[in-house]
Amino acid sequence: MWEGAVDPEDHIDVADARKIVRRSFRMMRPYKRQVVLSLVFIVVFTVSVPIGPLLIKYGIDRGITGEDGQALNRAVIGYVIIGVLAYLSYRMLVMTMSRAGEGFLRDLRRRLFDHLQRLSMTFYDRHKAGILVSRMTSDIDTLAELMQFGLQQFVMNVLLLAFSIVLLAVVSWQLLLLCLIALPFVVIASIKFRRDANRAYLDVRDRIGHTLSRLQEGLAGVRVIQAYGREDTEIGRFADENRALYDAHMQSVWVQSWYLPVIEMAGLGSTALIVGVGGWMTINGAITIGTIAFFVLTLNNLFEPVQQLSQLFNTVQSAGAGLKKVFELLDTEIDVNERPGAVDLPERGDIVVDHVTFAYGDGTPVLRDVSLTIASGERLALVGPTGAGKSTLAKLVARFYDPTEGSITFGGVDLRGGTLGSLRERIVVVPQEGFLFNGTIRENVRIARHTATDEEIETALREVGVFERFASLPEGLDTEVRERGSRLSAGEKQLVSLARAALVDPALLVLDEATSSLDPGTEVLVEEAMARLMHGRTVIVIAHRLSTAERADRVGVVADGRLVELDTHDELVANEGHYAELFSTWQGGLHAA
Amino acid sequence: MPIRRGSPSPEGWRLIRRALREQRAGIAVGVAAGIVWAIAKASVPLLVQEAIDNGITPKDTAVLWRWTAAIFVSGVVAALFTGVRRYSAFRESRLVEAKLRDAVFAHTQRLHFAYHDHQQTGELMSRANTDLFQIQNFVVLIPLTISNFITVVFVTGVLLFIDPVLTVLALGSLPLLNYLGKRFSTKLHPSVMAIQRESAELATVVEETVSGVRVVKGFGSQAAQSQRLTKEANDIYDVSMEAARVRARYLPAMDLLPTVGFIFVLGYGGYQVLNGGLLLGEMVAFTAYIGLLIWPLRMLGMIIAQSQRAAASAQRVHEVLSTDSEITSPRAPTPLPRKGTAKLGAVSFDDVVFRYRGGVDAAVLDHLDLRVEPGESVALVGATGSGKSTVARLLPRFYDVESGRVRLDGLDVRQLDLLQLRRAIGIVFEDTFLFSATIADNIAFADPLAKDDAIERAARLSGAHDFIVDLPDGYATEIGERGFSLSGGQRQRIAIARAILADPRVLILDDATSSVDPTKEHEIRDALTEVMHNRTTIVIAHRPATIALADRVVLLGEGKVLVEGTHDELLQTSASYRAVLAAAEAYDAERARHEDEDEHELEGTFT
Secondary structure, eight states, X not given: OOOOOXXXXXXXXXXXXXXXXXXXXXXTGGGHHHHHHHHHHHHHHHHHHHHHHHHHHHIIIIIIITTOHHHHHHHHHHHHHHHHHHHHHHHHHHHHHHHHHHHHHHXXXXXXXXXXXXXXXXHHHHSOHHHHHHIIIXXXXXXXXXXXXXXXXXXXXXHHHHHHHHHHHHHOXXXXXXXXXXXXXHHHHHHHHHHHHHHHHHXXXXXXXXXXXXXXXXXXXXXXXXXXXXXXXXXXXXXXXXXXXXXXHHHHHHHHHHHHHHHHHHHHHHHHHIIIIIHHHHHTTSSOHHHHXXXXXXXXXXXXXXXXXXXXXXXXXXXXXXXXXXHHHHTOOOOSOOOXXXXXXXXXXXEEEEEEEEOSTTSOOSEEEEEEEXXXXXXXXXXXXXXXXXXXXXXXXXXXXXXXXXXXXXTTEEGGGBOHHHHHHHEEEEOSSOOOOSSBHHHHHHTTOTTOOHHHHHHHHHHTTOHHHHHTSTXXXXXXXXXXXXXXXXXXXXXXXXXXXXXXXXXXXXXXOOOSOOOXXXXXXXXXXXXXXXXXXXXXXXXXXXXXXXHSSEEEEEETTEXXXXXXXXXXXXXXXXXXXXXXXXXXXXXHX | OOOOTTOSOHXXXXXXXXXXXXXXXXXXXXXXXXXXXXXXXXXXXXXXXXXXXXXXXTTOXXXXXXXXXXXXXXXXXXXXXXXXXXXXXXXXXHHHHHHHHHHHHHHHHHSOHHHHHHSOHHHHHHIIIIIHHHHHHHHTHHHHHHHHHHXXXXXXXXXXXXXXXXXXXXXXXXXXXXXXXHHHHHHHHHHHHHHHHHHXXXXXXXXXXXXXXXXXXXXXXXXXXXXXXXXHHHHHHHHHHHHXXXXXXXXXXXXXXXXXXXXXXXXXXXXXXXXTSSOHHHHHHHHHHHHHHHHHHHHHHHHHHHHHHHHHHXXXXXXXXXXXXXXXXXSSOOOOOOTTSSOOOOEEEEEEEEOSSTTTSOOSEEEEEEEEOTTOEEEEEEOXXXXXXXXXXXXXXXXXXXXXXXXXXXXXXXXSOHHHHHHHEEXXXXXXXXXXXXXXXXXXXXXXXXXXXXXXXXXXXXXXXXXXHHSXXXXXXXXXXTSBXXXXXXXXXXXXXXXXXXXXXXXXXXXXXXXXXXXXXXXXHHHHHHHHTTSEEEEEOOOHHHHTTSSEEEEEETTEEEEEEOHHHHHHHOHHHHHHHHHHHHHHHHHHHHHHHHTOOSSOOOO
């Protein structure tokens, strides 16, 4: 009933609220017409609500008590007009408001997503994926809830309350004062209700979470539970959790169960007051019977809006909190970006890493003063202990980050001065594990270049030697990769990933060699595909296998953020330095088991 | 609710009826409170009318005060009982929900392994969550609907008594409210579902773009991703506008209908008053009554739509609850021979044939014969798919054989009490599952009453004690989803401790040390030697060092015993044994390096 609850940390103050509203209005500008129309319709509709009882009052006082058939007719005709107006304006209101609101949400989703995509890797390192996703989903969903229902109700109730008070005051201020006796009780109860209901709701949400995770654990661990004959204990533990959820639910029901009677009593008690005191005034000739009828019929418009508003308050507030977080994300600055006047990188060229130092954020440098030149067509293997900085070096070459100090050039052009488009065409990184997107194999390869034709994709798959393997699947290249039953193995994912690189046909390939074991069937295929892909290209490979390092033209050893050795395999082994040591542990490791 | 013949969810309805019958006392209270509320609330306009016609119009102040007092009393009663009605309606519906949730959970806990193999956890979760929510949503409406129905009947009766013609005019359009309410609910539901579906699709795009950000950026495919997102955002817009159109069509119409009644009362009723056929107070009462009927009639429409959804949900819940476990204790189980009488723990497989899905899959065990003497330890070795893990799963009767027999201490496992059988066997799975609880609780899983020193002893034997005492809270450290996360090897050692604590007569280690760092494995090996001493043990392993622990090695292939003997014998005589070990070794070496890599996420990898 009051879906939106507000976490204590999500409270927004008046200044925040003002900023959020102003900014939302700015973003609403494309929908100005719809917004203005919505406002017109909502006013027309809301005004029509208490006009009805007013016409009944007029009919009674002028028509019936005044025995004037014409006046009665006028009241009826007026009522018909009001009814039609209310119907039409309500209908239009729903449409115009939805158009504006849903349009706003659509723009917000797209804008936020585009912004997310432009943010740098540094940003992604600092923020948890789950939180970023929830900005785009749950935060915007609370807004959608507001757009579909809350906002319209909120505005309507505010207007109705204000308008009813004005009308009642004009008709009889004495009777209005009588009604207002109950108002403080209603307001106090509403404030308490809102607070209690919010707390109860948060508690329920918490309990639902606990119950579901206990449920999930019981289902995921059912084999162990049965193996140890612990079914009864687990059932008992679940029942306790479930019972706590029930209690939380009942607490929130209790909050409603005392609040509703207060509202009901305010309405009916006021009715009694109006009839008693108002009737007495009528007998004394101070007011008319029509006025009493009007008040009895309009009383609902006084207390119900207060009740509704107290329930809507949470929805509005949590939507505001969501919007605030969304705006904060939109305001995050983008740091790695294309400079004005950027030029395309040359087709081929040497890579020169010149005195590069790099630190993630403000942390201690991960790389210190690294210099190295990789000739076009050369194959360089980077080795070293985990955490030494070898993959950071590779990431800098692919410009996932910009160096803190020093520079990296490709064919003489500083990466920071090159266009991002040309950068992605010249340099491709193949990650350790193939990451697949929802969609078919074909679509997954096309990620690399979305203008590629089917033929080009097939050629790329052939180039890494896996076309037949995928084409022979029942649905061929149109096999959905994530659907149940047709999931690809780790090796097959890697093959898709390699085909992507082939599709781009880059001058420089950065390979992060897989450390995890692949299924024996595809292991060989992956190695073959890598070999084909490396042919004729400049290659930087982060090597985890001795054989890979052995095959490279040169081997660079990275330790503690520095490039400590750089030479051919044979020379390095002969030198008895770091590499020689690594080499012997590696060999030892293989024979130890 | 009326149950139509040929209703699409007959068992669903039966389930709901049974649940309602159980709560009948509470629901009766809710209904009674609802009736009191309905009468008190519906009498107010009547009392107002009396006050106007007998007090105000004849200018009789005493009568006016009397009726005013009556309105006030009605107000108190109505207010009180609206609270009672709501509280009891929700209490009963939440009870129905909670009881069903307990039942679903308890039932799934007892269902056989094969059921869980083919059932997704998410599916079962939504049975116990969203489906029960639909049922609760319906049950809560029942007492509310009954009192609403009574309100409608009562009001109609009163109005008919005052002026039948005006009643027809005033209320004539209102049944449409009920109809529109139902139509609205039915029409809106698919749109609401579509919005949820489209939102989930958008969430998928966002999720994979964020988690695959390195790929997206690496290939500069932001534009393509933006296109996908735009498509999803447009889809959400379209279905949301569809929902808006439904609301625009029905909500204003439902709002308009009472107005029609008001207009008739004012027009026709007004002239009746002028002509002296109706009292003014009666006319005012009519208008008040129309206002009173708006919500009850709308809700009557809603409950019909909700009942259909609830029945469909109940049908799904029923499907879970009506699935019988295929593996249960026999009615008259034979007790296992007691401990201490003779050497216990003899295991035998006689001509066992087994396949995971009868009739569909190929046989995993194909006429397997295997005998393990009491106290003996046997290593099962074989390539993937050789059936070695299946052997481990048949002994505790996680599955039943298709033909042949599995025996423990000479008794067919199907003759034994299931709990007794499983308590007699300790099994450690390859993928260890630990619960969100303390380490001590996890080790004492088989025996929650176990003493601290017994827990510690088990942990020492499994080589877990040393790292446990180094944890922030030692044995009281919370692990699992919300707790401390352990490495694969640590988890396995806790799982082994769990099995040791159960003190089973047969211990099964299914690749139980695969994640343990080879350099630390010797510690566990020493401990295991002690545990295995005088205990029947079946070890499924591929590391020569672990295999060497066993008295005898059995090489399985294609569901049969290929060859058996000691490790050394097989190494010398069997080429296929050497091939299996070599393949496993290569696999292990790779994996060990991967594990090592995992523990150093400092630098991050390209993923």
